[in-house]
Amino acid sequence: MSDTPTLDLDRALGFAILSRSVRGRLVRIGPALEEILAAHNYPLPIERLLGEALVLTALLGAMLKDDQGQLTLQAQTENGVVDLLVADYRAGELRGYVRFDAERLAEMPVEPSLFALFGKGYLAITFDQAATNERYQGIVPLEGASLCEAVSDYFERSEQIPSLIRAHVERIDGIGCVAGGMLLQHLPEGEEGGERLHVRENDAAWEHASVIGGTVKGEELVDPSLPLETLIWRLFNEDEAEVRVLSAAQLAKGCRCDPDHIAEVLLKFPDEERAEMADADGVIAVNCEFCSRTFPIPLERPA
Structure with missing residues (x-):
């Protein structure tokens, strides 16, 4: 038998807390992220930015029920150090790219803020449903301390769905760059697996689940030795009678240029x-x- 531990990487896993009408998803990307980053010699702040963007793209893209559907996340500005960030997801395949001003970036702190990188910009999230040939796009100002906050703002403004989003990016010895994230949402009216109720920000069931979910640590999100199922159990087992693990999806780098x-x-x-x-x-x-x-x-x- 091999003593080498099994590493839980390049996977998205959904779950649901039915008694609280909450759905969630965990994502952890490792080798696929390294392969995407290898195409460009990104400096550390851009590496972290793209890692966070790819986690968010996977969290949202894994929600698509159409296997050939595509989720695209794009952040853009006219005068920022970063003038374009784009990442997309289709059938478990991820790709991403950042265009930036290297000279201006070199003059900034090691960990520049989102505003420092983009200035005034916007975030666009586009859902393309190949099966029905439908496209839906939401656009919000690129605001907040991180891309996570900007995406949360998107759900508040465009979808009216209370959401908790966490992401973390870190370089791990012997593995490389690993990015992980979690998305928790209050199920909207009529969503399968939840009661038919109107989503309310002050709903006590949602508040409890979001407080517990908010205790997740960045190192837990990126720890390749911690199975995603175990992380779900660690967060919710003491307070919930049933947490249902849903479908999992393997993640890979997929450029699709032909x-x-x-x-x-x-x-x-x-x-x-x-x-x-x-x-x-x-x-x-x-x-x-x-x-x-x-x-x-x-x-x-x-x-």
């Missing part, structure tokens, strides 16, 4: 525009910012 798809997209441009894109050898170089790869696409495709 030369054939890129070529098909380029064919939709007029011939004159495609000719302007090509170099002297008749090749159009298309960059994928997510995975930091360049795809050479011939201007003239073989017959």
Whole structure:
């Protein structure tokens, strides 16, 4: 038998506290996060920012019932040190990218605030349902001390769903960068698994669950030796008669850039525009910012 401990990484796990009409989800990302970060030599503040964004994307994306649906989280500003952050989730696959001003970032403290990084910006969360071809997008100001607070603000403003969100990012010896997070929500009216009631901020059942959930520690969220099921039990077993563990999802890095798809997209441009894109050898170089790869696409495709 191997003495090597099993590490609980790259997984999302849902749970529900039915007696309190509360649903929750835990996410912990390790090797998948390292693979995403490896495409760019991000400095530590940007690494932490992207790690938090990917955790939030996985927490929200794992709620999609459509396997081919996509959740995209995008934060953008015109004059910030970070002018674009984008992360998305589809069927357990994650990808993310941050565009920033390296010179301005180097002049900032080691742990800059969210406002210092973005200034005045906005956060957009987009749900694309492939099965029904429907898209829903909520946009809120990029405010608060962290991305977690900004997403909580999104749920308050756009969904009117009381939510508790926690995330933590840390480098762990022998493993690399690990990001973990938890999402707790009061079930909205008619949600499966909960009573048909109107969600209220001052609901005593929700207040109790959110206080208990708020005791989770950052080191617990990223501890690869602590199974997610055990963390749920540790938080809620003393106060709840039943906590139901729901579906789990494996997480992986998935850029989805494909030369054939890129070529098909380029064919939709007029011939004159495609000719302007090509170099002297008749090749159009298309960059994928997510995975930091360049795809050479011939201007003239073989017959």
